[in-house]
Amino acid sequence: MPKTSEPDIPKTPSAAQQLGKAFAKSAAMAVRPPFPLSKPNWPNGVARPEEVSRLGVNYDTEWSRSYPARIVRAAFLDWLSKPVARAIAPATVLGEDRLAGLDFATNPVILAPNHASHVDTLVLLTSLPEQLRHRTIVAAAADYFFDTRVKSALWALTTAAIPIERNKVNRRSAQVAADLLNEGWSLLIYPEGGRTPDGWIQKFSGGAAYLSLKTGTPVVPIYLKGTRSVMAKGSSKIRQSPTTVIFGNPMPPAAHEDARKFASAIEDEVAKLADEAENDWWSATLRAAKGTTPSLAGPDAPAWRRTWELGRSAK
């Protein structure tokens, strides 16, 4: 199915943004009662101590891993997200058996899929094996999902999101993620750092690889297909479209010495999974062995040609 080009300019705010704004507005509209019923004014001339933001990467999500929150989330995932996912983006799940030998209760994994759409998390979480689904936290862009308290709480509650920096390794957020991995939580992290602007996969950054090496947790490469058709970046419309989730073999960190190389190995593996999903496992394996796996990065060419090529490669 050829896709038409969509310029990378934010047109309409996303559903999440709209929701956040609405909450903020309603809060502001409340009439403010006098002190001490409301907050006191800060006297002029008294220096304000520098306020540490409780949002963004500093948002504390610990409450969202408490049992009551987990129960709410489990119910939300199974009773609401699942039917919704099935309705808008029915997923064919492949390669689940590659995870069959793992005991997620004691051995967490890092899930590393490509990222094309806001529905990725929904599709992926609802496609995870039962045992993994309810002990997976999601690394979410601090600047995007954790910019207001309400949004932060919402994401933390519904997807067990934790805030991380997009493209750099923030010591604090990385430590939080590592600690959680060590505690036995599995982590869903998009190594591309954001949704693809044009359908081609962006270079994998080292976050997932770094965490894997740091904690010894294996990485499960995942290829998500078709989610961009459901809701592409920059689009606010949802179109029903089938999707495919294909899990790869867990990659133990032991074999890789540095995060960058590991990240590119993960990227290769996702490319191979894409080939497998497009064609079949054996021919993908043969091409991978010969080093001729079709690139997911697209041609190094102007935007129109990249889009053109994407249309050609998508069957």
Next chain:
Amino acid sequence: MPRPGFVLETDKSTPPTMFWNGEGFRMEKLPSGSRVIYAPEPLKPLDDADASIQQALLNPAGDMPPLPELLKPGMRLTIAFDDVSLPLPPMKRPDNRQRVIEAVLEMAARAGVDDVVLIAALALHRRMTENELRHALGDRVYDSFAPHGLLTQHDAEDPDAIVHIGKTEHGEDVELNRRAAESDLIVYVNINLVAMDGGHKSVGTGLASYKSIKHHHNVKTMTHSKSFMDQERSELHSSNWRMGRFLKDAGVKIFQIETTLNTDTFPKEFAFLQKREWEWKLRDRVSYMGVSKALDRTPPRVARSIFNSVLSPHQMTSVQAGEVEAVHKITTENVYRQQLVEVEGQTDIFTMGLPYIGPYNVNSILNPILVACMGLGYFFNLYRGKPLVRQGGVLIMTHPTPWAFNPVHHPSYIDFFDQVLSETTDPLVIEAKYEESFATDPWYRHLYRTGHAYHGVHPFYMWYWCSHALEHLSRVIVVGGDPRSVKRLGFHPATTLGDALEIASDVVGRNPSISHFHAPPLMIADVK
């Protein structure tokens, strides 16, 4: 630490013993002094099956280089694998075959091998369905090969796909699947559920033709295989070994990969099935009662489909690869390690409860001929040394033995039952008078080749399988079986175990020794 097998001597205080009874169970109070033989508990599986497979492929047994050294660009590689008759019940995904074949294919891809064909080595068994192939091989392998026609099922009746390799020194015709014979390497992927499986039987039988197979699948061979679970004393195996060696000398190169499973046979809901009765917890008793009460009220068709959906949790206990005989030696040790139970001396009466499933009725019906084969062919032969029951003893088995057949899988069985067993039950007469006409019947051939039917001759093999037991026993009694079908088999129907013991008494007297074979889980009685 799993406990080894156990032989219980019953007394008045012993709780009743659970007997399998097709798609159900019976509780039977065995007379005091009877022995009940319990299978060893499941061995601990391999920690990391995939790593062990890699290890085995890279460090082959016997005179055989590591697999990657055998794989060359431009070569013809054929991967043959065991069919749906193994394991029992079918195992939870991923199946051993999938794990091993994926590992082999990864290596083949790295070596640049493009010409790869997979063959289900089903000999004269029925062709597998798509779901069964997907289950055994996994979706990845299936989707990679099936659409291109590279996932094939052996067709012993396709004249163009069979080559005659030659004759052994005993004059046995050796015929083989053409693609396999003309490949640079055959990789055989096996699951060794019982000691009979594997070795030269894998390629030598699995990829052979009727003309070749009939040299060892006959009454004479079977009565001289004591038992066919004990390779050293099995004429069936001697013949297969001759053929295997002949193939090797003829230049057919086989890289054999064998795996064994533990006896963790039934899922949690049926945990009581592999426990000793006196160790049943409340939970086991409740689930036993629940399951058997529910089954009492379930029509047979539904009960069958419930049982057919049972997937076994058994796991790999060993994997070995390399030269056929060296590999099989280790495999056999591993099977024995899991399944051998030492039993002191023979018995007058051998009792057994037959389960719903055997090798030839996966997703099907255990028809009366298969009931006979399960009892007299398989369970009777699960011994090493001497048969568990003495010469002239009595075998008592429990199974409803309905007059029911699956017409898709077992068309020639129906005719065998109606037209052959109605005339005689003597294996030698049957072999001489009827085998050829069934084996060459064009309709059975058509159904075998294009449908999912066992080969026309297959019911004969089931009956030959029984021939050692038929010769050895003086009476066979089926408790709870449909009298019509039991009589057709030449056995005695009985309503209760008490009646059966009564019927047996004029052969073995009033105070016979009784041994109950508490299987499945499978085991081999090592009779001293």
Next chain:
Amino acid sequence: MKALVFERKVARYAASRLASTIKGSGSGAKLSPISFQEIGTPDLPGEGWHELDVVLSGICGSDLATIDGRSSRYYEDIVSFPFVPGHEIVAKTKEGSRVVIEPVLHCATRSIQPLCSPCSEGNTQLCQNLAFGDLEPGLQTGYCSTTLGGWGPKVLAHESQIHEVPDNLSDEEAVLVEPMACSVHAALKALGEDGAKVAVIGAGTLGLGVIAALSQFCPVSTIIAAAKYPHQQRMAKQLGAEVVVGPSSFRDAIRRASSSMMHGPWLTAGADITFDCVGSSSSISEALQVTKPGGRIVMVGMPGPTKVDLAPFWHREIKMEGSYAYGTESLGNTFKLAMEMIAAKGLGALVSAKYPLHRYEEAIRHAAQAGGRDGVKVVFEITTEKSRR
């Protein structure tokens, strides 16, 4: 004298038909237009006629059909009421010799001259004058109001109908001569088909007789028989069928014997000749399924109105032929051949029960259920009747 008499009573006829439909064949006897009543002895109808004392008289499938009200309306004008049924007759002459009666009432018995053309060739079963001449209409003794029948103490017979019973046959064997002659007549249609694979549907008296006759007279290669009950299967086997199976396995057995393939329920090959010794719509359908294209079906059992899909009959160019009674075969007179066969095969064992006339309701019920009660042929024994009186 008292005899069983069948009268034309429409209401009773309907009632017995209803009863047999609801409760099964043979149960209509009580309601049917048959009764055990006093009758006078009629005069001899003409020259060459004799009065005989009945010894044994069989109950035939066609009698049952009549009693059940199931026989075809076809026969309405070639029977005359009231009649004494019974056409399988062993009797004694005044001189005391044992005879059997060949019951067809053909030209000669009716003093018709010249004989019709079939009669002149000895094929009396095909006689064209069954309703004319000296006698009332009637296709056979036992369906004619003039001649009496076997289910009474006396019967009238024309000399052309009388066959002396050789000493080597017992009464029980002799009473089988008439039905066995039917079987022989049918089986001889396979003459000249050496090596043919033959299927026989039904293992009542006729079916067993056909099996016996085939193995006695015809060099066919394989006889495959369907028999419902174990004793029938045993006898079919003894009489010469190679393969004997239950009805549900019949098609499979023929498929195997003829190395046939299948399209749905249809064999692609099949039997060369099929003998339908039942005559029901299901047996005819079965015969069509198991007969090879271009093959033959011989209808031995008496059919009535049936519903059968004739597409295969047309498409497979199957030849269907009736086989009624007996007459003159290429090997000789059918009755003589039947006697020869009965002696050779020792068929007396087929007679499984004898009843006096007054227990006719029981006898008829037994005859209708003979197969299920391990029996084949049920007969009336008249001498016993006399001595009891």
